[in-house]
Amino acid sequence: MNSPIFNPYCVEARYTEQRIPQFRDNALIAALPPIPSDEQLAEELFELPEFSVEQRDWSASERLCMVAELAHLLRPLQRHLSLARAFDTLMRTGYSRRGIRSKEHIETYQRLYEAKQEGRAFPTQSKRKANPQLSSALIGLPGTGKTTTVRRIFLRYPEAILHSDGVMQIPYLHIECPHDGISVKGLALSILRKLDLLVPDANYFQLYKPSLAADVLLNHCARALHNHYVGVLVIDEIQNLRNAGKTNGALMASLVTSANELSVPVVFAGTMKALKALGVDASVARRSSGAGFPTWDALSRSGDLNEPGEWEDLISTLWPFQWLQKPVELDDVMSNFMYECCQGIPDFAVKLFMCAQWRGVLDGTETFSIETLAAIMSNELSRVAPIVDALKTGDIDARCRYEDITPPEFTSLLDDALNAYEGVRQRGAALTADNPALVPRVASILVEAGINEDRAFSMASKVAKEGKAVGLVDATSAALKLAKPPAPVRGKKKRAIDAAALVELAPDDYRNAIHRASESDTTTFDELVAMGAARPLHELLGYV
Template structure:
């Protein structure tokens, strides 16, 4: 059983921290609510395309470099992220979830303070009960909804939701609203993984640790120690989620609930209470195994996805989405002979990845590496087949089951199965959107702004993966990358830009270390100069501490004070 310890480093998704900048709202019910007004404007489809996309840079000269260098350049395709119709669907729902969830949690409304007061009272009583909370808050409305995203492994659910969350600042600092003092810390979104054992206790501890990492607090130490009762931790988690105005809580890997012995229904009830009663919107993400949770006899499971489930299936071979994805990916070849995307290659490629995006990207990269090692300098059908057979042999049974549409075999691999009857997609809308995406990509592919943004994205990913900047977060690395990339032409050699960025990052990282050491040294000196140090001097010199304190000016002369008194 995995236990979150006080000193354990949980990897969490971190976004930007901003000072509140209040905006005029186009929708009337969103006005006069600082939590909503401080959010970015509602994103248009163009905004999503701009912010969501990550396009690796493969220059023509890269294709003529030495093979040992191109092994590294080929890996840039790992960063490839392309918007598809399903991403727009999820973005719209996420945008609505966050804003509507804040309607009934307006921090300048008395009901907001009333909600927190009730939660604090229940927390002090120390008994967590869903019915009790619902009863105590029956007169306080909730506008929060919940959503589930269910899809096969490797299809891009986690990547998509993380990219969409990062379009929003994660933490917003409020100081003044409409000329009134308004000191608040707003956490717009928080993403944690469901524990592998499905334990509610471990989930609470992960939540505390995530808040601690973001805000520098010590809630895990305070509320999550080993012998803490789970129900008490749930109360503290619920209270903190309200205090910090969490806009949406995203729980990934919910299929792990199936590993829970007793906690599955309790955790589902907890999620329902968070959204329906406490007012915190939730997004549950899981593989196709998670369908068992939502199709069981648990009444709460259906309520845990009040906005319904986005069923995320693999792309069909004949679909415009797949063709658009493959054609865009194919541009990132780094071999001397740029192989055209012929029908035999299209057929072989789909045959070996079955429309699963993660498999497609890995197959594309590994096929190029094989071509380099065999000195063939082009992707062929034979290389694709050999790569899939040898380098991706671990997933061949799953791919074969999908290829043959053998449902008996497919059900053995629940992570890749999905119930097609549950998928309701507006295909006409998808086709129109794919066509528009193609036009936009062609139009913007060579624009300076897009190139520069892609350079920054790639720099952040490359520098973060190095793992040597222990004092810098992704936001700080991004600012350095933007500064360096903004000074240089977009056609400048990427490796030169990367070298300059690494140098600047190393300098800032070292400066932060020095600053920290200086601060700690000052604190130590301050402690050494304090009253305790004077006491030690008195003891050493066999004097009474009173005399030393008086001599150092910490105690006034009582006679002088008496004579000065009027």
């Protein structure tokens, strides 16, 4: 067994006396951190970025980085405290039915062995004294902070505890199913791999990897969970479980049923649609609210900052963290508009607030408005529009259909913002057609490209006169297009044009523009404009 010195995840057990009768004389419970008060829980869960008003005078690049720190913000609400309390109670309740190398512990090994011999993943429920159910589910919409909160809660506990008799205790295992999907067998291997990380000399992954059947792997997982006294197993993002048909559903239901027998609590976290697909919502979800795992829906709001609901508590905590030089004041109008944009989903709200600040820094306005927020929802956060609309209308079917939609990652949003304003930072990007510096700058580039100086100034002047190009890059590109020689006309087409030239055309015949352009070294479009038969695009759009 590795000592704590060689295992960075492990601590040596320190025991505290337990006053609760069912928790006494149990080393597994005594080694856990003491039961916290609500105030202690709130303090431990709170996470805010460092901020001072002086930071608003920092450089743009530094402030962009500071805004990104809002991604880690967590303002504990009552739901967070209830969830932390539920996990702590669930863990201690499971341990109260187990003891280090106790008679019950050895009997469980025997039942696991018999189940394996009979070709089953888990033992059947024994007819012993009924105990509280130890399986539950954390169900909610994406973006409500389920996974983030679970991670923060588990920071309270050591990942591994080494007891004086060499027993390794794992208080929790948090397995997140990847977004690209995972099978039941892959889930089992993830559990074994995580145990190998916490108990380096276990080597479970290599030992059991040759096993082909998912039920056999799950049996090995059960033995490993039991062997290392795992306090709670959380299977997160369960909606990513692939092929959630009858076979997988039966295996997962078996895992839930056996949680009570093995005294290893199992918590599924994900969407309602995923749990229904697995066929375990009926047996788990009904018990979840009573066990302290209510459905995590959108934040409730009062509409009044003076009598705050969940939404007002969050937005009031978030709002002071503005790195803009012209910070925006929070009032009921702004708060309610933000809610309408996000429908009470915390992740959407934080990302909208971050994007608004990034825009203000990058476009130089150093502020934002309701119009800015609406534009962001139509652009950067357009991906979440279906779920926002479903929440607005209360359409349950649409909500289930779109509940797996996730907004862009924070890094992706920042990259998009930087790309959108890349032109603002390019040299010459601010040059417009009426700027006297545009023509000589464009002409200078054309001369360097090998074009005659007089012709270069002529083309640059023509581009400026048209007024279509914005910025040095666009203007130069437009001028270079004028430098391209016309494609040669040969064969029948040339003879047809020559023949047409001999025909006397009416003054308003469009073909006159072709002849005049070829004679005066202009473009056909210019001649059509001169005839009154065409108009430049910028005039049609109203940019006169």
